[in-house]
Structure formats: C-alpha cells, structure tokens
Amino acid sequence: MMPxxxxxxxxxxxxxxxxxxxxxxxxxLAFAPFLFPGAxxxxxxxxxxxxxxxxxxxxxxxxxxxxxxxAHTMFxxxxxxxxxxxxxxxxxxxxxxxxxxxIALPLAALLAFAIGLFSLRVQTIFFAMITLAVAxxxxxxxSQLSWLTGGEDGRSFRVPELLQPGxxxxxxxxxxxxxxxxxxxxxxxxxxxxxxxxxxxRVVNSPFGRVLQAIRENPFxxxxxxYRIVIxxxxxxxxxxxxxxxxxxxxxxxxxxxxxxxxxxFNIMLDILLIVxxxxxxxxxxxxxxxxxxxxxxxxxxxxxxxxxxxxxxAGLPLLPSLFHPDRWLLWLGILFIASVYFFPSGIxxxxxxxxx
Amino acid sequence: MSAQDSATDASAALxxxxxxxxxLLLPVALGLAALPFIPSxxxxxxxxxxxxxxxxxxxIMASGLTLIFGLMDVLNFGHGAFIAIGAYLATLVLLxxxxxxxxxxxxxxxxxxxxxxxxAMAGTAVLGLAFERxxxxxxxxxxxxxxxxxxxxxxxxxQILYALFGPQQIPLPLPTSLRGSFQIGEAAIxxxxxxxxxxxxxxxxxxxxxxxxxxxGLLIRAGVENTExxxxxxYRITRxxxxVFMAGSALAGLxxxxxxxxxxxxxxxxxxxxxxxxxxxVIIGGLGSVTGCFIGALLVALATNYAGFxxxxxxxxxxxxxxxxxxxxxxxxxxxVTSR
Numbered sequence: 001m002m003p004x005x006x007x008x009x010x011x012x013x014x015x016x017x018x019x020x021x022x023x024x025x026x027x028x029l030a031f032a033p034f035l036f037p038g039a040x041x042x043x044x045x046x047x048x049x050x051x052x053x054x055x056x057x058x059x060x061x062x063x064x065x066x067x068x069x070x071a072h073t074m075f076x077x078x079x080x081x082x083x084x085x086x087x088x089x090x091x092x093x094x095x096x097x098x099x100x101x102x103i104a105l106p107l108a109a110l111l112a113f114a115i116g117l118f119s120l121r122v123q124t125i126f127f128a129m130i131t132l133a134v135a136x137x138x139x140x141x142x143s144q145l146s147w148l149t150g151g152e153d154g155r156s157f158r159v160p161e162l163l164q165p166g167x168x169x170x171x172x173x174x175x176x177x178x179x180x181x182x183x184x185x186x187x188x189x190x191x192x193x194x195x196x197x198x199x200x201x202r203v204v205n206s207p208f209g210r211v212l213q214a215i216r217e218n219p220f221x222x223x224x225x226x227y228r229i230v231i232x233x234x235x236x237x238x239x240x241x242x243x244x245x246x247x248x249x250x251x252x253x254x255x256x257x258x259x260x261x262x263x264x265x266f267n268i269m270l271d272i273l274l275i276v277x278x279x280x281x282x283x284x285x286x287x288x289x290x291x292x293x294x295x296x297x298x299x300x301x302x303x304x305x306x307x308x309x310x311x312x313x314x315a316g317l318p319l320l321p322s323l324f325h326p327d328r329w330l331l332w333l334g335i336l337f338i339a340s341v342y343f344f345p346s347g348i349x350x351x352x353x354x355x356x357x
Numbered sequence: 358m359s360a361q362d363s364a365t366d367a368s369a370a371l372x373x374x375x376x377x378x379x380x381l382l383l384p385v386a387l388g389l390a391a392l393p394f395i396p397s398x399x400x401x402x403x404x405x406x407x408x409x410x411x412x413x414x415x416x417i418m419a420s421g422l423t424l425i426f427g428l429m430d431v432l433n434f435g436h437g438a439f440i441a442i443g444a445y446l447a448t449l450v451l452l453x454x455x456x457x458x459x460x461x462x463x464x465x466x467x468x469x470x471x472x473x474x475x476x477a478m479a480g481t482a483v484l485g486l487a488f489e490r491x492x493x494x495x496x497x498x499x500x501x502x503x504x505x506x507x508x509x510x511x512x513x514x515x516q517i518l519y520a521l522f523g524p525q526q527i528p529l530p531l532p533t534s535l536r537g538s539f540q541i542g543e544a545a546i547x548x549x550x551x552x553x554x555x556x557x558x559x560x561x562x563x564x565x566x567x568x569x570x571x572x573x574g575l576l577i578r579a580g581v582e583n584t585e586x587x588x589x590x591x592y593r594i595t596r597x598x599x600x601v602f603m604a605g606s607a608l609a610g611l612x613x614x615x616x617x618x619x620x621x622x623x624x625x626x627x628x629x630x631x632x633x634x635x636x637x638x639v640i641i642g643g644l645g646s647v648t649g650c651f652i653g654a655l656l657v658a659l660a661t662n663y664a665g666f667x668x669x670x671x672x673x674x675x676x677x678x679x680x681x682x683x684x685x686x687x688x689x690x691x692x693x694v695t696s697r
Binding site: 062066068118119128130132134144270273277323328330333334337341342345 | 432492495500501502504505506508509510512513516517519520521523524629632633636637639640644670673674676677680681684688
C-alpha cells in the first residue's frame with residue numbers, strides 16, 4: 001500500500017473527476033468559516049459535514065452489508081438526546097458531554113445489537129420491517145416522555161463556554177472574519193466527522209468489510225466458507241449505530257437544541273436513504289457527494305421551488321403551484337429516488353468511475 | 358410423524374398437514390387475562406368489542422400485504438399509500454353525497470356508502486395493477502431494490518395526495534344509521550364497531566374459502582409454496598401475481614375507507630402511520646400467512662385497547678412488546694410459511 005493513500009485505507013476515489021470534486025468539497029468544508037462567512041452558510045457547511053458522516057455510516061449497512069434499516073435516525077437520536085439531556089440537566093460542562101456520550105454510545109450499541117440478533121437471523125426483509133416498527137415506537141416514546149426529553153418541544157441547552165458564539169478568540173478586524181466559539185464548534189464537527197468517515201473507510205476495506213461484501217453478494221456462499229452471517233451483519237449494525245449516535249451528538253452540540261424534528265423524524269431517515277442511493281451505494285465517497293448535493297439543494301433549491309410555484313400561480317396554471325410548493329420538496333426527491341434506484345443503481349460515484357470498478 | 362403415518366395409508370391421497378391450534382387460543386387467552394384487571398365486566402365487553410373492531414380493520418389492510426408477500430415474495434412498503442388513497446377516493450364520493458349520509462334512512466345511507474366502497478376498492482385495484490406492472494415488475498427477486506422502490510413509491514404517493522387535497526384533515530362523518538350504540542346490559546356497543554367486526558369476519562372467511570375451496574386459491578397456495586413448479590405446470594404465474602396484487606391493493610383501499618369512517622377523518626399521513634401497525638401484525642402472524650395475520654391483528658388491537666384503558670402510557674409500546682414476545686416464542690411468527 002502506498003504511504004500517501006494510507007488515510008484512505010487503500011481505497012482511493014479511482015476517478016480523476018471524482019477526486020477533483022472531493023478535493024473541492026473538502027477544501028470548501030475545511031475553510032468554510034473563512035470562505036463563506038455568515039451564519040447561514042456556516043450552518044449549511046456544518047449540516048453537510050454531519051450528513052456526510054451519517055450517510056457514510058448508513059452506507060456501511062445499505063451499500064456494504066446489503067441490509068435496509070429504517071432505524072438509523074433512532075441511533076442518531078439516541079446520540080443527540082444523550083448529549084442534550086446531559087447538558088440540560090447538568091449545565092454547560094465538558095464532563096456533561098462526556099457523560100452523555102458515555103451513556104448514549106453504549107445504549108445505541110446495545111439497541112443495535114438486540115435488534116440485529118433478533119431480526120437479522122431470518123431475513124433482511126424482516127430487519128427492514130422490524131427497524132421501521134422499533135424506530136416509530138422510539139419516536140413516539142421520545143415525544144411522549146416529556147419529563148426526560150422535553151416532548152415535542154425538545155430540549156434547548158447551553159454548551160460549554162469555549163463553544164459559545166459569544167466567546168471571541170480572534171476579533172473581526174484581524175482576519176476579516178471573527179473567530180469565535182462557533183468557529184471552534186464548527187471545527188469540532190468537521191474534524192470529528194472527517195475522522196469518523198476515515199474510520200468507516202478503514203472498516204469497509206478491512207477483512208471484516210470484505211466479509212460483509214461477500215455476504216451481500218452471496219450469503220449462502222459466505223456461510224459455506226465459514227463466516228457467520230448473523231454475527232457479521234449484527235456487528236455492522238452495531239458499528240453503524242455507534243457512529244450514527246456520535247454524529248447525533250455532534251449535531252446536538254452544533255444546534256444547541258435536540259427535538260423530535262431535528263433528531264428522530266422519519267424525514268431524516270429518508271434524507272439519508274436518498275443521499276446514499278444518489279451518491280452511490282457501497283462506495284463511501286457517495287456519501288460525500290450525495291450529502292453535499294443534498295444539503296445544498298435542500299437549502300437553496302427549495303427557495304427556487306417557491307419562486308416557480310408563485311410564478312405558476314400568477315400565470316394561472318392549474319395544479320402546478322401545489323406541485324412546486326416548497327412543502328412538496330419530498331415529492332421530487334421521491335421521484336428522483338425511484339429513478340436513481342432504477343437507472344443509476346451505482347449512483348453518481350459509480351457513474352464517474354465509469355462502471356470500471 | 359402424522360404425515361408419515363397417513364402417507365403409508367393407501368386410501369389417503371395426500372398427507373394431512375398437522376393442525377396447529379395454539380395460536381388461535383392466544384386472543385381468547387389475552388381477553389380472559391385482561392378480565393380480572395378491568396373493574397367492571399361491561400367495560401371489558403366494550404373494550405373487547407372495540408379491540409375486535411380495530412383488529413378486523415387492521416386485518417383487512419394487512420391481509421393484502423401478507424398475501425402479496427406470500428405469493429410474490431414482494432414486501433410492498435407502498436401498501437400504506439393504497440390505504441390512504443382508498444380513504445381519499447371514498448371522500449370524493451361521500452362528501453358530495455353528504456345529504457344522503459346525514460339522512461335518517463338506512464337506504465339513503467347505504468346508497469352513499471356502497472358506491473364509496475366500490476369506488477375505493479376499484480380505484481386502488483387499478484392503481485395496484487399499474488403499480489405492479491410499472492414499479493414492481495422490474496425488480497422481482499431483488500429485495501433490496503424492492504424495499505427502496507416501494508418506499509419511494511409510498512413517499513411520492515403521499516406527497517401527491519398532499520398536493521391534490523392539501524395538508525388539512527378532511528372530516529368524514531359516519532352515516533346516521535351507523536351512529537350511536539346498542540345497549541346490552543350495562544355495556545354500550547357502538548354500531549359501527551359491530552359492522553366492522555362483521556365485515557372483517559366476512560373478508561376473513563371468504564378469503565379462507567377462496568384459498569381453500571377454489572381452483573384459483575389452489576394455484577395461489579401452490580404459488581406460495583413453489584412458484585417455479587406452478588409455472589412449470591403451465592400456469593401463467595404473472596396473471597396470478599397481477600390478480601393477487603390487485604386484490605391486495607383493493608383490500609388496502611377497503612381498510613382505508615373503514616379506518617377513515619372509524620376515525621371520521623382522513624389525512625395523507627394515515628398511510629404511513631398504519632403501515633407500521635400493519636407490518637407489526639404481519640410479522641406477528643408470520644410473513645405470508647392469512648390466518649396468522651388475522652390472529653396477529655386481533656392480538657395487537659386487543660392489547661392496545663386493554664393497555665390504553667389500564668396503563669395509557671404503556672399503550673405506546675404494547676405493539677412492539679407483543680411482537681417481541683411472539684418472536685421469542687416463534688422466531689418466524691405464529692404461522693411461518695414453510696417455503697421461505
């Protein structure tokens with residue numbers, strides 16, 4: 001293995017265009033606070049980081065293990081709520097974050113382990129149904145147990161002083177952009193997500209990852225070769241769940257708020273599915289491309305839809321205003337989703353690689 | 358063992374399958390187990406009838422899904438969409454006929470409800486045909502893609518419903534003659550719930566009759582066991598697939614109408630919400646089994662009703678708890694379909 005591709009675990013992008021796009025995205029994210037100053041762009045950049053790591057952890061399941069889970073947001077929510085509840089009840093302290101993580105990560109692992117052992121024994125289709133049922137029960141629980149989770153309102157909390165927007169490290173007149181606690185939080189999110197991504201890339205290129213792919217391609221054969229399918233699938237599920245919980249915790253820190261809509265809603269699950277499928281299942285890099293495209297589209301294309309809708313309304317066209325209403329965003333995503341499953345099963349990354357790999 | 362015994366008997370052409378009655382007793386046992394905890398027996402009767410009515414509606418929705426899965430090995434995540442579409446189609450008929458619905462005559466009420474049900478079932482059947490041919494047919498045998506595609510179909514259908522009918526809830530009042538309740542002793546039994554129980558039983562029994570007593574039913578059961586063999590014997594399995602898919606979708610539509618009338622309102626999100634419940638029922642029953650699905654639906658609905666009365670907070674997780682308990686006992690559901 002070449003030493004320069006060590007961080008990529010010997011799995012480079014394998015396409016010049018893809019490599020360039022990835023570098024552009026990486027540079028953009030790494031210098032986001034300076035390249036795109038302002039609250040909204042920074043929010044978008046943080047969301048891109050979070051969705052990349054989250055989608056990558058889902059890709060481990062969907063793309064590499066060939067298992068559809070609808071409970072990924074549940075684990076994401078466990079991480080989010082873990083940190084949120086700890087910070088809310090203990091106050092803005094670093095050890096509260098530590099405690100939240102120390103409870104949330106093992107809890108996510110345990111839940112994933114139980115669900116996996118329980119439902120991966122029989123069929124993957126069983127797993128999809130059971131995760132859907134468990135995740136919806138979890139969502140109901142989280143919005144009903146208001147003494148713990150704050151119910152539908154969720155929990156707003158304060159983060160440690162170092163991460164607060166009011167903490168200024170470098171005033172605005174030095175670099176042109178103020179470096180504040182918010183900037184530090186962004187870099188915390190960025191670096192953690194990058195490390196999680198590299199970790200996942202390492203996992204899928206390890207012998208364990210190869211076994212997962214073998215199981216995806218031909219479970220009977222893999223079992224005949226002596227690999228326990230249930231164990232491998234369950235471990236993949238646990239690993240994905242722990243990463244999702246960690247990403248959830250980062251999201252909570254960034255938003256300084258956790259509620260059912262930001263941490264558990266089924267829409268997030270659909271977003272992740274879409275990112276992985278459009279980016280390219282089983283490629284990991286698909287998560288970066290898909291995540292970036294998706295979050296950018298979500299933040300800037302919805303406004304465009306609103307314009308189209310109003311214009312169509314003024315032109316007196318029937319039905320079009322309601323079809324292009326910004327709330328109908330999911331309609332177009334759904335159509336795109338179906339189309340990409342049919343026509344580009346290998347996603348954008350697969351297209352860029354030209355089907356050679 | 359009994360299979361071997363009877364096989365040696367020359368007069369018996371086919372070995373008889375061993376009957377498994379244990380799951381049938383579960384809903385009865387659940388009902389009796391709840392009896393001591395509920396203060397008055399009239400409350401128990403009301404709760405039980407409510408549970409049975411809800412169970413029958415869930416069964417009607419779930420039976421289509423389980424049949425489709427059993428025969429075609431397709432898990433249709435878009436089934437929830439058919440439930441919602443059925444309910445909306447019914448409102449299209451019922452809202453203009455509001456006068457007939459509110460009239461104090463059972464015939465006028467029926468003249469509104471029957472066409473609504475027919476329109477809903479026919480509409481969902483035709484949509485089912487299109488959905489099967491266009492969306493599902495290209496991905497037979499590929500579970501992963503099926504899940505993704507049908508899930509996508511569900512999202513698109515739900516969003517189109519939003520776009521066409523708006524996000525608000527549409528009220529769907531019950532017809533006058535189905536309102537109110539019978540008084541038996543101290544127990545009040547709502548009329549509509551009795552109608553639901555009867556309708557559910559009719560659907561269940563006619564499904565059993567069709568599956569067990571007709572030639573089509575024979576082919577469907579053979580297809581569930583071994584699709585390739587049915588094809589090899591010269592039957593067009595595709596036609597069977599299409600027919601069952603249409604029937605399953607029509608049942609989802611019927612369930613949607615009944616649920617909409619039960620809740621007296623219709624909204625686009627109902628499909629997704631009911632889908633989860635339907636899945637739990639189908640898993641409990643054993644994927645592909647109609648009888649299992651029937652028992653599963655009754656169990657889930659009864660447990661929800663009892664728990665909702667005794668410990669309201671617990672009612673949020675009774676479905677899952679029930680599913681876990683059943684799967685611990687029988688990992689593939691109450692009546693596992695043997696071939697898969």
